[in-house]
Amino acid sequence: MWSVDEHLDDILATVRPLEPIVLQLLDAQGCVLVEDVTVPVSLPPFDNSSMDGYAVRVADVAGAGEEFPAVLTVIGDVAAGQGEQPTVGAGEAARIMTGAPLPPGAEAVVPVEWTDGGLGEGPAAGMRAHSTAPEGASGEVRVYRPAEARAHVRDRGSDVRAGDRALAAGTILGPPQIALLAAIGRGTVKVRPRPRVVVLSTGSELIQPGEELAPGQIFDSNSFALTAAARDAGAIAYRVGAVTDDVEVLRSTIEDQLIRADLVVTTGGVSVGAYDVVKEALDSIGDPDDDEGLGAGGGVDFRKLAMQPGKPQGFGAIGPDHTPLLALPGNPVSSYVSFEIFVRPAVRALMGLSDLHRTTVRARLTADGALTSPSGRRQFLRGRHDADAGTVTPVGGSGSHLVAALAQADALIVVPEATTSVEPGTEVEVVLLG
Amino acid sequence: MWSVDEHLDDILATVRPLEPIVLQLLDAQGCVLVEDVTVPVSLPPFDNSSMDGYAVRVADVAGAGEEFPAVLTVIGDVAAGQGEQPTVGAGEAARIMTGAPLPPGAEAVVPVEWTDGGLGEGPAAGMRAHSTAPEGASGEVRVYRPAEARAHVRDRGSDVRAGDRALAAGTILGPPQIALLAAIGRGTVKVRPRPRVVVLSTGSELIQPGEELAPGQIFDSNSFALTAAARDAGAIAYRVGAVTDDVEVLRSTIEDQLIRADLVVTTGGVSVGAYDVVKEALDSIGDPDDDEGLGAGGGVDFRKLAMQPGKPQGFGAIGPDHTPLLALPGNPVSSYVSFEIFVRPAVRALMGLSDLHRTTVRARLTADGALTSPSGRRQFLRGRHDADAGTVTPVGGSGSHLVAALAQADALIVVPEATTSVEPGTEVEVVLLG
Incomplete structure (x- = not known):
């Protein structure tokens, strides 16, 4: 008899995190970063405006008020994404949009709400669209308040600086981490991929849900439940239909599936019965002369666990890549509980996660x-x-x-x-x- | 000024759960069931064995013990999935596997561990595989313990009975619920589908991560972050690249995307600037004569919210299907926070979930x-x-x-x-x- 903990320890001592690969950013969602990511260029990359307003010189708006506004000549627009900026001279202002670079000569930004927006009608609520009122980029603007140097300016590098560590290896990439990686220009990232888990159930009594039950038959539920559970754990799961209780069919099915498996999960056929083909097909298949077939991995060990449900369990490594295989019992509750206790931590270990267990x-x-x-x-x-x-x-x-x-x-x-x-x-x- | 709650209430009063569709079981994972599912056939569908052992008559093993075992004639195997069973008569036993139907005549199952497994060598640990030892289905078996009627028999209908309600409408389909649906033979199920969320960011300053920054440019991060966040909320998310600040380009891009959108999320261009094209393209587009274009939905309302970050927001319904659209501000933190507070609940409302909010x-x-x-x-x-x-x-x-x-x-x-x-x-x- 093995204890639950001994069996789990054996699994976790055997299952190694998958080799890292480079993925497109959105394909890496939920994966574990395996590199320290350094900031290549400071964010923001240039001083820019945090408001829609006017880029001005501080001296020109000093002492401005409702009664005696500063009147400045508008020399043009600075929109976000605009490469060239006009130079703001004495007595001048450039109309500037949120995120646009602070133009040369300007020292601060006054929000449009502190001005007449160039309309000559007192404090403005906003700017008129450039496409319908291009004259807004010229003429005069009245400014009703002074501004300190750098007011409403986001300094280059105030978010992160080139050379800073953006994210540490081991970080799980959720939406905010993906935001940061994109913001610093990373289109791809090195992570451990999601494991590909092949799920197959065994039993000559199993038919596909939706079909008609004949005497002695039941519907296959394990392959559906465990495929869903594997996805839920973070895996890319492939459901193989139920396999009949025939050693050769089972062996060749598993062998076929190895090409796309980082982990194989079977249900059924692991106990002491005369038709327990999983056990028969995989027990002691380790064979020193076999360097291609299932036996190359060293075989699967079948155990009795001090556990209820879930007493009979198999675990081992099969095939030329020593792919881990967990053979779970066939009763639906036993297989689901076994998945939760043994397979889920294995999937998470393959992903390189450190937090393997349910709360x-x-x-x-x-x-x-x-x-x-x-x-x-x-x-x-x-x-x-x-x-x-x-x-x-x-x-x-x-x-x-x-x-x-x-x-x-x-x-x-x-x-x-x-x-x-x-x-x-x-x-x-x-x-x-x- | 709108309050956060007023804006959210307005969104949730407008967004309706998507129309239900019939999906294959595994495609329905994470979705909300919209039908009460009734059990069509009792589970188990027939009396069956919970152990690998021998199906016997109670009288034949009464008083059996280590010293004076009952000796029975083995008349054959009952394997799971086997349509025809032998009838167990007086003095007879059928070898039976877990899950196999209790054969006619038999009243109980004795586990193989309570017998000699037909080997004549005292208590057995298990059965020899039928494929290698077919003679195990014949000969004699010694039984060392008595069994009560129905011992190790799972009664037909002991899990669920035909006509019982398996799952109620409103249930979220996780792995255990998928297990039950498969077990009762449901290959497809009627659920509210995952909403398709189209995410696009706007801004002429935005370039794709991985490209080279020119002066005044920054990397588009919002479309990546919000696509990831939409998936995280349960949606099928489509990331549209950043759209330049041009009203006609934006309008036609959104119009093109409507075909695959249950919800459109934009970032940027919603404030008071002269180049805020989202606002310009979508503000007051409601047009009674427009029954095809974006205006058919009634248009998008742009608001100032009593919120930081996230003050400027747009919300409305556009196009012939009145597709909901949330226009978020363009600053990365503003757009992410706005997503969490407004878009995530909307996505979950579209899914028909009742628990819309983060903990x-x-x-x-x-x-x-x-x-x-x-x-x-x-x-x-x-x-x-x-x-x-x-x-x-x-x-x-x-x-x-x-x-x-x-x-x-x-x-x-x-x-x-x-x-x-x-x-x-x-x-x-x-x-x-x-």
């Missing part, structure tokens, strides 16, 4: 009676967590086929190995799902 | 000195939240061009309209990002 909290058990748990096994019961009340309530029973209850759960209640009974009111460990 | 908590301000905030404006400062300590610390200043600080933030500190100064140690409202 765990303590909560007070609310239940009609005591929960029972087998001695020597860590039990994961499905529950609903009420964060405000600090409580958790079991949903459904412990049966590993109870999918309906699983769909009502938002948490797993953890009952430790040594505990066989948990009274209502007891504080328990809770894994929050999603 | 908000109270935290104690940690800072070197008092924060200042303009009177009459709701200020959103960037901060880092420490959940364990219950504190939040501002990063960077209030300047709306400070992208580097934004990239270090994980929270927004909210300073209410009436507050002009916040002393360290004060409890403040904090919006948690991500």
